[in-house]
Amino acid sequence: MQTLPIQLDLFALTIFLGVAQAVFLGIFFLTGERGRSVASRCMGFLMLALSAVIGEMFLCYSNYMFRVLPIVDFSEPLNFVMGPLFFLFVFVRIRGRLPKQWGWHFLPAALWLVNAISWLYQPVAVKYNNYLHAYHPELPFISEPPHYLAEDFFCLRNYIDELTTASCLIYNVIALVIIYRAYRQAGRTFWQNSPAQLVQLRNQSLLFLILPALIVVIKPQFYEDLGDYLLACYLTLIIYITSIRVMTGSSYFSDETKPQPVIPETGVELKRKYEKSALSEEVEDAVLGKLTRLLETEKPYLDSALSLPKLAALLNTSPHHLSQLLNDRLGQTFFDWLATYRIAEAQQLLNEPTTAHLKIDEIAERVGYNSPSAFHTAFKRLTNQTPAQYRQKVGSARSRPTSSRSA
Known part of the structure; x- marks a missing residue:
């Protein structure tokens, strides 16, 4: 050959x-x-x-x-x-x-x-x-x-x-x-x-x-x-x-540091933090309205790559002003706000019979978490139970027969 x-x-x-x-x-x-x-x-x-x-x-x-x-x-x-x-x-x-x-x-x-x-x-x-x-x-x-x-x-x-x-x-x-x-x-x-x-x-x-x-x-x-x-x-x-x-899409070169678990500040303390800001109530109301509409139409919190600057860009405001808005009006940091909506979405998926077949890790990915461990930590922090415990509780309530009282 x-x-x-x-x-x-x-x-x-x-x-x-x-x-x-x-x-x-x-x-x-x-x-x-x-x-x-x-x-x-x-x-x-x-x-x-x-x-x-x-x-x-x-x-x-x-x-x-x-x-x-x-x-x-x-x-x-x-x-x-x-x-x-x-x-x-x-x-x-x-x-x-x-x-x-x-x-x-x-x-x-x-x-x-x-x-x-x-x-x-x-x-x-x-x-x-x-x-x-x-x-x-x-x-x-x-x-x-x-x-x-x-x-x-x-x-x-x-x-x-x-x-x-x-x-x-x-x-x-x-x-x-x-x-x-x-x-x-x-x-x-x-x-x-x-x-x-x-x-x-x-x-x-x-x-x-x-x-x-x-x-x-x-x-x-x-x-x-x-x-x-x-x-x-x-x-x-x-x-x-x-x-x-x-x-x-990696966070390796990101300047944002991973939030550490700290004792949350009260709404009054958060407001004092930004009390010298020039951001008016009218602007806050407008941005808050945009945020509400964005949440209804797009659910941006489901994007695993969502960050404070990205959300601010969607709302045509600055990251600093958006952070101030979340603290002043909602009493939350950006990461707390993000976790709240993601865990609420996860609870809905765990409640829905049509998504009962999804694994916990799949639900974590679906609501925007790249790391299942981060999802479990956030879920436990906000609900005082793990996703598996929540699903078991919901399943038990759904399968429990309803009793009727006799007259």
């Missing part, structure tokens, strides 16, 4: 960095407290699937595949995992749970995996010729021994590009429809830059939507798989954009 020297250029380096970063993100989303979140698990497995897909593209483009011929096309079944995983990520982020019978979304991937057995079990000479056919048609083929199995059980391997395009397109469109409906429920238009969570999901969905369009444009321009390196570079771009969003 004739081989070619390793080809390492800018494209190869870009793709390799994408593989490494996708593996890192996959591990990041699947470990620690994040790994308990269903949405994080969906994103983590999506990143690992992307790392395998573009990893195979790297091996083929750089000619490393000559050295590992037995694993040619090992990532094909994962082509049908990317769309479902991204759709499930969006669904969970918006609805707080997985859809019913979500496992059926992975049926095409399972069927393709069965079909791949017939391919992966072929002699190395067969795989060598197929690799040449796709990436190096200029090299001479070699004679092949008899095949061990039928090479393609379902006779669909010639349509892998079309089926991958259809899968990615369908699931991205469904994800965008869910996001669009969430915007409408929030009383916003699809292109508005709030709420923050929907903006991030919308932008991420549009990035993934470009992928099937690129497949349609690139594939006809190249013989067999020679254009895959361009698709791999675009997937690498998506991976690094995701990394940037993860970093910008």
